[in-house]
Amino acid sequence: MYAPERQQRILETARAQGRVEVVTMSEDLGVTTETVRRDLTVLERRGAVRRVHGGALPVERLEVEPPLATRTTQNSQAKRRIAARALDEVPAEGTILLDGGSTTRALAELIPDREGLTVVTNSIDAAAILQGHTHTDVYVLGGRVRGRTGACVGDWLTSALAGVCVDVALIGANGFSPTRGMTTPDQAEAVAKRAMVGAARRAVVLADATKSGDDHFHRFADTASIDALITDESLDADTVIELGAEGMAVVLA
Numbered sequence: 199m200y201a202p203e204r205q206q207r208i209l210e211t212a213r214a215q216g217r218v219e220v221v222t223m224s225e226d227l228g229v230t231t232e233t234v235r236r237d238l239t240v241l242e243r244r245g246a247v248r249r250v251h252g253g254a255l256p257v258e259r260l261e262v263e264p265p266l267a268t269r270t271t272q273n274s275q276a277k278r279r280i281a282a283r284a285l286d287e288v289p290a291e292g293t294i295l296l297d298g299g300s301t302t303r304a305l306a307e308l309i310p311d312r313e314g315l316t317v318v319t320n321s322i323d324a325a326a327i328l329q330g331h332t333h334t335d336v337y338v339l340g341g342r343v344r345g346r347t348g349a350c351v352g353d354w355l356t357s358a359l360a361g362v363c364v365d366v367a368l369i370g371a372n373g374f375s376p377t378r379g380m381t382t383p384d385q386a387e388a389v390a391k392r393a394m395v396g397a398a399r400r401a402v403v404l405a406d407a408t409k410s411g412d413d414h415f416h417r418f419a420d421t422a423s424i425d426a427l428i429t430d431e432s433l434d435a436d437t438v439i440e441l442g443a444e445g446m447a448v449v450l451a
Contacts, residue, residue: 199227205237209246212256216408219253219434250411251375252434274304276406276430276451281305283451284368284428287402291315292365295394296324298349298387299370301404303327309334318364320350320390344387351386359393367398371405373412374427376440379420380405381413388416395419402426407433421446 199207204227211226212218220238224231238254241247247254281304288294291314296302298321306324309317311331319325320339328336339358341350369391373381380403382388395401401423407430421427426447438448 201237201240204229204233205241208234208237209241209256212247212254217250217253217255217412218247221252221434223253250413251437252411255412276432277301277304279430279451280404280406280428281308283449284402284404285309287366287368287400287426287428288315289365293318293362295319295359295364295367295369295398296321297367297369297391297394298322298324298344298347299404301406302368302370305368305404318362320355322348322350341390342386344384347384347387349387349390351384351390355390356393359397362397364398366400366402367394369394369401369403371403371409371418373409373414374403374405374441375411375413376421376437376443378413379417380424381415381417383414383416385416388418391418395423400425402428404428406430410434410437420444 208218208223220231220234224234238247238249242249245257247256277300280301284305285308288309293316296306296317296319302321303323306327311333313333316335317328318337318339322343325336325338328334339350339355341352341355343350371380372383382391403424410433421441422444424446426449427441428449428451431450433450442448
């Protein structure tokens with residue numbers, strides 16, 4: 199396979215899967231990891247991809263924050279596995295804070311209806327899913343609704359969170375990395391997520407492995423501020439070690 203053919207194959211894979219990993223691509227193509235890295239450098243210079251730790255992301259993914267309806271269909275199996283594992287973080291009795299997002303939405307669908315459990319959420323979708331529960335207490339955090347995510351943000355939300363303390367906050371993220379921590383492209387969402395971390399005894403981030411190395415404009419937490427990251431098993435071992443270096447547990451679902 200000539201270099202242009204190989205690079206086209208790499209780009210097609212990145213666009214189809216949302217990212218491309220060096221090790222996996224080298225095995226698929228039967229070439230060394232160094233060859234794949236050189237190809238990614240060429241593609242990055244053309245403006246087709248952006249290099250991240252362990253691989254690259256197609257520029258299409260970076261240009262626009264996808265709406266919730268689109269993100270719900272992306273990596274849906276991994277998100278369901280993450281949600282199922284995150285259910286272990288929900289106490290039999292106590293209070294949880296549920297963020298907006300596609301993975302946290304999948305978790306909302308699994309939360310049991312039981313006495314003694316209180317769910318606080320800024321997600322319109324999660325609230326709609328949980329509103330039929332007759333035993334669980336459901337509180338909705340108000341504020342400006344971001345149409346792209348269906349999550350409430352703003353002063354009303356942060357003021358409400360300043361007056362509560364929950365057992366565990368289950369928070370979504372658009373990107374995570376050992377160096378930049380947990381990130382999101384929108385400033386108002388970053389402020390909201392930061393307030394959620396501050397309101398919880400235990401903060402847990404739910405994000406599939408395609409978010410790894412995808413550093414967005416606004417950081418809402420470093421790894422030391424998060425008790426656990428629940429992601430999927432495709433996250434490479436080196437990143438797991440780096441992420442856990444400051445004490446954050448990394449759970450592969």
